[in-house]
Structures are given as structure tokens and as C-alpha cells.
Amino acid sequence: MMTRISVILPVFNGEKYIKKAIESVLDQSLADFELIVVNDGSTDNTLKIVNSFDDERIIVIDQTNQGPGQARNNALKLASGEYVMYLDSDDWFCSDALEVAYSETKGNDTDISIFQIIKYFDGEYGQNDWFNLNNFNESFENRVFNPHECGDFLFDISVSACQKIFNRKFLCEIKAKFPKGIYFEDMPFFFYTFLKAERVSIIKRHLYVRRKHSGSITESVDSKFLDTVPAGQILMDIFIENEWYDAYKYDLIAFKINGPRYALMGIEEKYKEKLYLLIKKDYESIKSTRYYEDYLENLGPIKRKFFTDILKSDDYESFKTLYQTKS
Known part of the structure; x- marks a missing residue:
């Protein structure tokens, strides 16, 4: 049995x-x-x-x-x-x-x-x-x-x-x-x-x-949060491969942006540049796909500014200056 x-x-x-x-x-x-x-x-x-x-x-x-x-x-x-x-x-x-x-x-x-x-x-x-x-x-x-x-x-x-x-x-x-x-x-x-x-x-x-304790994965924003980028990439692939993307794209794109966005704001200073570069590489790869326009058209103003400011900047410091400037 x-x-x-x-x-x-x-x-x-x-x-x-x-x-x-x-x-x-x-x-x-x-x-x-x-x-x-x-x-x-x-x-x-x-x-x-x-x-x-x-x-x-x-x-x-x-x-x-x-x-x-x-x-x-x-x-x-x-x-x-x-x-x-x-x-x-x-x-x-x-x-x-x-x-x-x-x-x-x-x-x-x-x-x-x-x-x-x-x-x-x-x-x-x-x-x-x-x-x-x-x-x-x-x-x-x-x-x-x-x-x-x-x-x-x-x-x-x-x-x-x-x-x-x-x-x-x-x-x-x-x-x-x-x-x-x-x-x-x-x-x-x-x-x-x-x-x-x-x-x-x-x-x-x-x-x-x-x-809940200080050693819990989600309680301290440290190097583990670099993985918000590959986790989001895997998630997007899952929705595309299973033909769920079109049905959920508005919320899916917002969700994908938000994980690394919150991580970049809160991660320890010594990891900010590394996380920024991972996000930028991800966003640059999106530019060459048919999904790029969906990001521009479906994201709300805050998340769209984050997305475009990452693409416009060359390093974390220049991004921070851009992102703190009102559009």
C-alpha cells in the first residue's frame, strides 16, 4: 500500500x-x-x-x-x-x-x-x-x-x-x-x-x-537577492513556453519588474552595482524581443520609469541620478 x-x-x-x-x-x-x-x-x-x-x-x-x-x-x-x-x-x-x-x-x-x-x-x-x-x-x-x-x-x-x-x-x-x-x-x-x-x-x-529570524532568506536583503533576476527570467520563460503570456502579461510584467526593483532599493550597498548590472543585462536582452513594446505599453509609470532608466544608464550611480529625477 x-x-x-x-x-x-x-x-x-x-x-x-x-x-x-x-x-x-x-x-x-x-x-x-x-x-x-x-x-x-x-x-x-x-x-x-x-x-x-x-x-x-x-x-x-x-x-x-x-x-x-x-x-x-x-x-x-x-x-x-x-x-x-x-x-x-x-x-x-x-x-x-x-x-x-x-x-x-x-x-x-x-x-x-x-x-x-x-x-x-x-x-x-x-x-x-x-x-x-x-x-x-x-x-x-x-x-x-x-x-x-x-x-x-x-x-x-x-x-x-x-x-x-x-x-x-x-x-x-x-x-x-x-x-x-x-x-x-x-x-x-x-x-x-x-x-x-x-x-x-x-x-x-x-x-x-x-x-521569522535574522537568518531567514527573505529577512535580510543580501547577496541572495541577486537571484531575483534569474528567477524572474525563468518565470517569464515558463509563461511564454506554456502560452500563458498573453492572458497574464500585464500583471506578469509588473511582477517581473517589481522583484529586482525592490531588491535594488533595499540590497546592501556593496551588492547594488552587481545587481544593477544583472538587471541591465536582462533589460537589454528584452529590447531585442517582441515583448519589449509590451513593457513600454503595459507598465505603470513608476515601473516603466525604472525599466527605461536602467536602459538609459551605464552604471548604478548614473541610474540612481536618473531615477531620482522626476519624468
């Missing part, structure tokens, strides 16, 4: 929080699962902590550092569960997360079901619209829907892979993979799998706790 759920847990130097993450899976009310822990080249005591657990449901992959996306891909190849859930090494599941998620997705035969996340910081829990799925109004509750019904707010849906339960057969059929070697790997993966799905549902229950 097939295992109900494969939980995929990649970890890199996670000795501080990995024990709680693993325990949150082992203590689930649903016991029929496998937990695939990928030690992605940790140099601390992570592997020792992982190996201290004596439970036949735990499968350990010990690999050289390949990044979170490839760690998840490698685990998915080994997964045998009917469904797949993802867990980050500094977070944890609520005690009935697997049972509730499995009951929803199995009962409704969905490709993907999305649940709520609650945030945890310094001993306190908090909620926000993004993780609470507040963009889904009441008409989406207690039913199965097609993802294209979400066109008006597609780019306002949380992209976190950890907020979803996936049918593994569905993931295999569409050859779903996370991008290799970059951060923000959830973003292209989400849009590809979500728009490939035919049956989706939401679960208005907090099943997952996301720990």
Missing part, C-alpha cells in the same frame, strides 16, 4: 532549529508518512542531529551543497508517497497538518491544496493577508476550482511550496522541478505547478508555522 505523504525537508547548517522541524513531523496525528531529510552539505552539527533520530520513516540524503531547489528535486525523485508536502528546516508543522491536508486533497481529488501559514517571531505568533489566503474570497471556500479562476489576483498568491500539498503523480506528469542553484526557487515552481493544475482547493486552517 502506498505511503500517504512524503514530507521533503532540505537543510543547510540548520543545527539550531532542525530538531523541532523533524519532531513536528514525527508527532503528527497522521502516522503514515515518510520524511525525506536532505542534508545539503552542512558543515555544522546538522547531520549528527538528523541521524540521532531512530525512526524507520526517516530517509536521509547526505549530499554536497547544491542549493535548496536541487535538494528538493533530489528528494522528489525518491519520494514514494501519494502526496508531497515541503517543510523548511527552521519551521514546523502544526500537530494535525498532515491529517487535515491529506483529508482535503484526497477527499476532493485535487492536484494542489493550499492551507494557511502562521508566523512566529520571538515567542509571538502573527498573521497576515498573504499567508491567510485572504485574496481568496468566500466563493473559493469548500469547493474545487480551476487556477485560471484566480486570474485577477494570481500574482498576489503566496508562492511558498511549504504552504501546499501536492499530488505526487501530478508533479511527475508535468515534470515539475525547482530551478537549480538559485534562491527564490519557490516562485517559478509555484506558477508552473499552479497553472498546470486542473483541480485546486484551499484550506482555511493554520497548518504550518513559519519562523
